[in-house]
Structure formats: C-alpha cells, structure tokens
Amino acid sequence: MIGIDRDTGATVDDWPQFVQRATRALTTPLGTRQKRPKYGSNLVTRLSKNLGDELLLLAQSDAAETFYNEANGISDFEPDTIVAVREGAGLRLRLAGTWRNRKMQFEVAT
Incomplete structure (x- = not known):
C-alpha cells in the first residue's frame, strides 16, 4: 500500500506507511469518525487521568486491543x-512484534 506522509507530503510505503497507519489508529479516539465509528482506540480517553501504574497497564491493554480491531486495518502487525x-504530559508506547514475517518495532507518543 502506498500513502502520503502526513508531515512532509512525501510518498511512503512498506513499513513507514504501516507505522503511520498504526499511529493514526492508536491516537484517534474510538467513535469520533462519523463514517467509521468503530475506528480508533480507547487509549486517548485515558490520557486525561493521572498517569499511575494501573493506568499504564490499561494503556497497554487498549493498545493491544487496537491491533485486533478489524476496523482499524492494522491487524497485519502481531504485537x-x-x-x-510516562513521558512529559503523556505517555510513549514501545511496540515490538511481527509484521509480514519480520520482527519489527516502533514507538508512538501520545
């Protein structure tokens, strides 16, 4: 799949394009897209709360759930x-897993 980088406007494909799609799905609140109400993640709704250890566990769970939600279109990555x-006023997710039979890793700041 070929896409457009949301920051530079350059053409991206393969792994960089997947990372961009995954980042968009992880940082979009669930139910905010009118034509795709099942797209997104519950992760963003947790960020307004105190970032205690239990919230970090819930964030990890929400991130995993995002990859298994077929509406997000990122199920080709198996975390x-x-x-x-914790990072600044938010959090950073570090993800590692299998994508197209290759071990890959990336980070998402929220």
Missing part, C-alpha cells in the same frame, strides 16, 4: 511486546 512509559 509481542507493548510497553507504556
């Missing part, structure tokens, strides 16, 4: 490890 860490 092995999802780690949420």
